[in-house]
Amino acid sequence: MIIKAPIDLELTQVSGQTSQPPWKYIDDSYSDLVCIDGEPSIFNVKQTDEYVDFTYTGNVSEKTAIENVKKIYDLDFDLDKFYKYLDSYDELKDMSKFCNGLRLFQAKDPFECIISSICSANNSIKRWTKSIDDMKLKWGRNFNDYYSFPNPSNFKELYLDDDEELLNEGNIKNNNLKSCGVGYRAPYMRKASDIFTLEIDLSDIYKMSYDEAFETILEVPGVGPKVADCILLYGFGFRQAFPSDVWIKRIVSYLYFDGKDIKVEKVREFGMDEFGDYAGYVQLYMFHYARMSGLMDKLKK
Known part of the structure; x- marks a missing residue:
């Protein structure tokens, strides 16, 4: 089905937004697993002219699937109105020409966005996206060779490094966070999983004001203002966030x-x-x- 909202799908996918790594690119289509109320579905999107051509498999209604793909690619956002806004300012007026069709690539899993954003700090796009993909392969659920991101309760049980894995298992099978290339960020990630398992319900953040949500996310060790704003923008749709580095x-x-x-x-x-x-x-x-x-x-x- 064609969703008539202009987009540059490739630019949106590879723009380094910390909601998630780019989706699999197969036969001119981007594909990934999207879990909706616990139901796994494979979403496929490709560029047809300036629009999204969307198909999916899984036990979810067409209406629900469309609502979710619109949310992930922010397809209800009025780009034409935004471009008129940019064009009205001398400092901004050339931006739509260079970035035409770029949209927010929003999280299909807010916890994945939190870990992705922590992983992105002082890191290249190539490295942090590989780390997240490695975590999914190691600890996610497999649905037809597509992998979910581990949930917070499972994530907090992961070993930090070789030493912790060796102490508990008696050998090393690269089954720990640092084996995914996250380095010093590993303890921050595990603490985040503790917080969002034991202290804060992720769904509550959607209901908060921006200021309350910002202060809440800053409670996670290793999260400074820039990472907090990335989490709020890409993970929870707070468009007033302005991630600054x-x-x-x-x-x-x-x-x-x-x-x-x-x-x-x-x-x-x-x-x-x-x-x-x-x-x-x-x-x-x-x-x-x-x-x-x-x-x-x-x-x-």
């Missing part, structure tokens, strides 16, 4: 502050105040505009 700082400084050195926390505040409910989208477009237009290379010098 050194690159967003340089881009914002170049576009708005004549290249002056400003603190990352001030950049975050500026982005949220200036762009409001478009902040998350503007941040996403800023980064990819800088990367694709050559601005990022200029800012490296």
Whole structure:
């Protein structure tokens, strides 16, 4: 079925959003396992002209499947209205040309997004996505060679490293978090699974205000403001989040502050105040505009 919402599916998939790794690319189609109320379904999406061509398998209704694929690819977001917003500002008006069709790639599993976002800190897209895929292969449930992400209660039982695995099992089978290449982040991940098993219900975050949700996510060890905003934007749909790191700082400084050195926390505040409910989208477009237009290379010098 064709869902008539313009999108650049490839750009959305490979844009490094920390909701999840890119889906499997097979025969011009992106595919992954989506669990809906415990029911496994394989979603397949491909580009047909400027729209999504969507099929699925599994014991879920067509209405429910469509609602979920629309949520994952944010297909109800009005890109044309957003582009008119960008075009009304000199600093932003070229972004839609370089990033046309880019949409939020939202989490099909918010816990996977939390672990992905923790894993992405000081890491390359290639490395963190491989780590998440390795976790799914090792500890996820297999449905026709597609793997779910382990849930928080299962995740908190995982060994941290070779030493812990050797102590408990008497041998090493690379069945521990560090074997997935997460390094120093392993204890943070296991603590996150403890928190979201014993202290916080993930579903409650959707009901919180942005400020309450932000403070809640900051309670997870290893999560700073940038990672917290990634989790809220890609995992829970808080579009007013403006994830800010050194690159967003340089881009914002170049576009708005004549290249002056400003603190990352001030950049975050500026982005949220200036762009409001478009902040998350503007941040996403800023980064990819800088990367694709050559601005990022200029800012490296």
